[in-house]
Amino acid sequence: MKKIYFAVLAAGLMTMSSCSDFLDVQSEGAPTTTNYFETDQDAIDAVDACYARLSQEGVFGREIYWEQAGANEIVWGRTRGYSTLATFDYNGDESPLRSVWNNVYSETISRSNWVVQSLLKRQSERSLTDVEKRSLGEAYFLRAWGHFIIAHRYGTDKLGAPFVRFEDYGDGYDFSVPTQQPTVMDNYRMICEDLDKAAEYLPRYETYSADDLGRAHKVAALALKAKVCAYWACWDASKWDDVISIVNDLQNNYGRALTPNFNDNFTVDISKWYNSEYCWAIPSNGGADGVTNGGVEFVGVCLENKGWGLYNGWGQFKPSYDIYEEFLKDGAGNARLKKSILEYGDEFQFFGETRKFYSASDVESGFMIGKWLEPFAPADPVGEGLLSSNGDWPTTRTNWPIIRFAELKLFRAEAYIMKGQAEQARQDIDDIRTRSGLAKIDHVPSMADIYHERLCELAFELAVNHLYDLKRWYHSGDATIKALASKELNSHPRARHYADRMDPESTFTVGDYEDYKNQKKYEDGMITFPFPSAEITKGNGALKNNDYWK
Numbered sequence: 001m002k003k004i005y006f007a008v009l010a011a012g013l014m015t016m017s018s019c020s021d022f023l024d025v026q027s028e029g030a031p032t033t034t035n036y037f038e039t040d041q042d043a044i045d046a047v048d049a050c051y052a053r054l055s056q057e058g059v060f061g062r063e064i065y066w067e068q069a070g071a072n073e074i075v076w077g078r079t080r081g082y083s084t085l086a087t088f089d090y091n092g093d094e095s096p097l098r099s100v101w102n103n104v105y106s107e108t109i110s111r112s113n114w115v116v117q118s119l120l121k122r123q124s125e126r127s128l129t130d131v132e133k134r135s136l137g138e139a140y141f142l143r144a145w146g147h148f149i150i151a152h153r154y155g156t157d158k159l160g161a162p163f164v165r166f167e168d169y170g171d172g173y174d175f176s177v178p179t180q181q182p183t184v185m186d187n188y189r190m191i192c193e194d195l196d197k198a199a200e201y202l203p204r205y206e207t208y209s210a211d212d213l214g215r216a217h218k219v220a221a222l223a224l225k226a227k228v229c230a231y232w233a234c235w236d237a238s239k240w241d242d243v244i245s246i247v248n249d250l251q252n253n254y255g256r257a258l259t260p261n262f263n264d265n266f267t268v269d270i271s272k273w274y275n276s277e278y279c280w281a282i283p284s285n286g287g288a289d290g291v292t293n294g295g296v297e298f299v300g301v302c303l304e305n306k307g308w309g310l311y312n313g314w315g316q317f318k319p320s321y322d323i324y325e326e327f328l329k330d331g332a333g334n335a336r337l338k339k340s341i342l343e344y345g346d347e348f349q350f351f352g353e354t355r356k357f358y359s360a361s362d363v364e365s366g367f368m369i370g371k372w373l374e375p376f377a378p379a380d381p382v383g384e385g386l387l388s389s390n391g392d393w394p395t396t397r398t399n400w401p402i403i404r405f406a407e408l409k410l411f412r413a414e415a416y417i418m419k420g421q422a423e424q425a426r427q428d429i430d431d432i433r434t435r436s437g438l439a440k441i442d443h444v445p446s447m448a449d450i451y452h453e454r455l456c457e458l459a460f461e462l463a464v465n466h467l468y469d470l471k472r473w474y475h476s477g478d479a480t481i482k483a484l485a486s487k488e489l490n491s492h493p494r495a496r497h498y499a500d501r502m503d504p505e506s507t508f509t510v511g512d513y514e515d516y517k518n519q520k521k522y523e524d525g526m527i528t529f530p531f532p533s534a535e536i537t538k539g540n541g542a543l544k545n546n547d548y549w550k
Contacts, residue, residue: 319460320365348377422444
C-alpha cells in the first residue's frame with residue numbers, strides 16, 4: 001500500500017518556481033519538463049508530487065494548527081515566538097502563516113496547475129489513458145484543495161486571493177504575478193469549477209486497488225465542494241441550497257453515512273479506514289523512520305512532551321478547560337469526551353501499560369488530546385509498524401480525516417437552520433448524537449446546537465477549522481451564533497493548574513492561559529490573515545491586503 005502514504009513523493013520532480021519567486025513580477029521562465037507525460041508512470045509521479053507538502057509538518061502536520069490558538073479550543077503546551085496568532089495582532093509574517101502559504105502555493109497549487117496544463121495539452125494531442133485521466137482529476141482536486149486553503153484564509157467579499165489557472169494562458173503560463181481575484185466568491189467559483197472537473201475525471205474510491213487507496217476520488221471532490229459552498233454561504237446565503245443538494249447526493253447516490261462506531265474514524269485498523277463515513281483523508285503509515293514513509297505527525301506533536309520517558313512526544317497542543325466544559329454539557333464521562341480528552345487520573349494504554357494520565361513537563365493545561373492514542377497502546381508499537389522509530393518525526397498509523405460525513409451532516413443541518421427550516425436539521429443532529437450514546441435534542445434546533453456539535457464531534461481534527469467557524473459565524477446574520485462566536489473570540493482560553501502536577505489526585509485551579517495578555521478586541525476585518533509582507537513587496541502593487549490590514 002505504499003502509494004497511499006503521502007510523504008515527500010517525487011518532490012524534486014519539477015523545477016517549478018518556488019514560492020519565494022512565485023509572485024515575482026519578472027518572469028522566471030518555463031519548467032524544464034517539456035518531454036514529460038510520455039507514460040502512465042510520468043503522470044503518477046507528477047501528481048504524487050502535488051500531494052507531498054499537505055502531509056507531514058508542512059501544512060497538515062501541525063503548521064496550519066497553530067492559528068487555532070485564536071479560539072478557545074486549545075492552549076499551547078510550549079510557548080512560541082508568534083503569540084500574535086493567539087491575540088489577533090497578526091502581521092502575516094508569523095512562521096506558521098508563511099509556511100502554510102509557501103507550501104500550499106509553491107508545492108500544491110503550482111504543481112497541480114502544471115499537471116492540469118500538461119495533461120490538457122496531451123489530451124488535445126491524443127486520447128488520455130485511464131491513468132492519465134485519473135491523474136488529471138487528482139490534479140484538479142489538489143489544485144482546488146490548495147486554492148480553498150488560501151482563499152478562505154485571505155479573501156473577503158471586498159477582495160479575493162491571488163490565483164490563476166495555467167491552462168488559461170494559450171502559450172503556457174508566463175510566471176507573471178497571479179491575478180488577485182475581485183472577491184473571495186470569485187475564488188470559490190473557480191474552486192467549484194475545478195471540483196466539478198475533478199469529479200468528471202476521478203473514479204469512485206471503491207474501484208481503487210489497495211495500492212491506490214488514499215488518492216483523490218469522486219466522493220472527495222463532491223465532499224470538498226459541499227464544504228466550499230458552506231464557506232461561500234458566509235458571503236452568499238443562496239449557497240446553502242447547494243450544500244443541502246450535494247450532501248443529499250452523497251448520502252443517496254454514494255452511500256455516505258455515519259459509521260456505527262465513532263472510534264472507527266481514528267483507528268489503526270486499515271480495514272476500517274474506508275468506511276461509510278470516509279470522504280477524504282490523508283493516510284498516514286507511521287512505520288519506518290517517519291520521514292520516507294511516515295505521513296502526518298500531528299498525533300506525536302500533541303503527545304505529552306517526552307512521552308513520560310517512553311517516546312519523544314512534543315506536547316505542543318493541549319485541550320483547554322473551555323472545550324472540556326463544552327463536552328461536559330453532555331454529561332461527565334460521555335463517550336465523545338472519553339475518546340477526545342484525557343484528564344488527570346484517566347486510564348489509558350501506553351506501550352503496553354495501563355497508565356493514569358498526568359502532565360510531567362511544559363505548560364500544564366490539565367488535559368491531553370486523546371483522540372489519536374490508539375497507535376501508542378501496544379507493548380511494541382514501533383515494532384508493529386504503528387509508530388515511527390524517529391521521535392523527531394513522530395508519525396503514527398492513522399487515516400487522518402480531512403472531511404468525514406459527520407461534518408457534512410452538520411453543514412446540512414446548519415444550512416437548514418440558516419434557511420429558516422430549523423426542524424429539518426433535527427435528524428442530522430440526532431444521528432450524530434445517538435451514534436455516541438447521547439440523548440436526542442428536545443427542542444427546535446438552533447445555531448447553538450451547531451456550535452456545540454461541531455466543537456465536540458470534530459474536536460482536534462486538524463482540517464476542521466474551528467477558528468474560521470467562529471469568524472464566519474461572527475460575520476453571520478444569525479444573532480444566536482454571532483453572540484456565541486463573539487464571546488469565544490473575545491475571551492481567553494482557560495487551563496487547569498494542579499497543586500502537584502505529578503499527582504492526579506491533587507487539587508487544581510482554573511485560570512486564563514498566559515499567552516493572551518495582549519489580546520485585541522475581535523473585529524469583523526480579522527476574518528482573514530494579512531498576506532506575508534514579502535509577497536506584498538514582490539507583488540509591486542499587484543497584491544493588496546483587505547482594508548483592515550492596510
